[in-house]
Amino acid sequence: MRKIILPPIVTVLCLLGIYMLRKFISLTEMHLGNIENAGYAIAAIGVALPLWGSHVFKQAQTNILPYNDPDNIVTDGPFRFSRNPMYLGMLLILLGVFVKVGYWENIIFPVIFFAVANWWYIPFEESRMRAAFGDTFDTYTQKVRRWI
Numbered sequence: 001m002r003k004i005i006l007p008p009i010v011t012v013l014c015l016l017g018i019y020m021l022r023k024f025i026s027l028t029e030m031h032l033g034n035i036e037n038a039g040y041a042i043a044a045i046g047v048a049l050p051l052w053g054s055h056v057f058k059q060a061q062t063n064i065l066p067y068n069d070p071d072n073i074v075t076d077g078p079f080r081f082s083r084n085p086m087y088l089g090m091l092l093i094l095l096g097v098f099v100k101v102g103y104w105e106n107i108i109f110p111v112i113f114f115a116v117a118n119w120w121y122i123p124f125e126e127s128r129m130r131a132a133f134g135d136t137f138d139t140y141t142q143k144v145r146r147w148i
Helices: 007-024 033-060 085-101 104-133 135-143
Strands: none
Touching (some): 007 104, 085 104
């Protein structure tokens, strides 16, 4: 069993990065006007997706920790339209905060999270799912996209 830094911790570190960058470095303001309030809505959707996904995991009686062996393939709830709604939600939180804070340099943190999730966490989890469920998982991946 390989222990990894849990994705919510990476999300919090990225949020701290946004705060620290804004606090200590002169940044380029985006001047989004009223659209910056859309950041709240984006972040709210971002909070809802992982909560919904974890609720569906609990109903399916499967583990939520990415380094544990998978128990079941979950295809209900948000998993009908995204294989990774929890990562999508965390990315949306970061994008929402980026929009609300309104500084171009902060885009680096959603990009970092996306890169880590897309090329580290998700391939690791998908390889475990493929090993455990084979063709059933492959069929699911053909029907449902990785992100949206």
